[in-house]
Amino acid sequence: GAGVSQSPSNKVTEKGKDVELRCDPISGHTALYWYRQRLGQGLEFLIYFQGNSAPDKSGLPSDRFSAERTGESVSTLTIQRTQQEDSAVYLCASSFRVGYGYTFGSGTRLTVV
């Protein structure tokens, strides 16, 4: 596709359930990032994948959060045993290389009830 695609666009889940968010980056972009944006706050870095290197997981807020990426393609962000504080917009971005900035997806709005 021409842009970064995220699905679902909206997700409402019950507290305690697991959710899986998907990101399809731009073809050829070796770097992929996940960010979280809570209401009224800035973007919070979660995890970063670069090619076949070990991912930078330094932003994951707890062990309930995990992410995978197969090669240089799709990534999934999984949140286990969701809590209300997990409610946020989860943004994915991909990048060709340093200095070019990111291309963002439209995000997944997660609401935990």
Add this chain to the structure above:
Amino acid sequence: AQRVTQPEKLLSVFKGAPVELKCNYSYSGSPELFWYVQYSRQRLQLLLRHISRESIKGFTADLNKGETSFHLKKPFAQEEDSAMYYCALSPSSHGGATNKLIFGTGTLLAVQP
């Protein structure tokens, strides 16, 4: 610690007035800095990056290492400039690999008619 500070949550100006969106950063190395913009109901997108020294939609931003600032400026604001603006810093490695961006909390620019 690496940090990006945008002191204003909201900046309201009249059409035709000059605009300056403030951004200060904290980083010990040589930073790469970006401005991102999010228009209503659109995805976050790159506005400009300091290494390009470009002007996009009439906006410019100059890196001032002495003041550790990267303020975004436009001499004459237009109503269509109304949006959320995020300043971001990339603590890139010397190897050239794309790295995570650290975002400020954003400033909402409202241009009144």
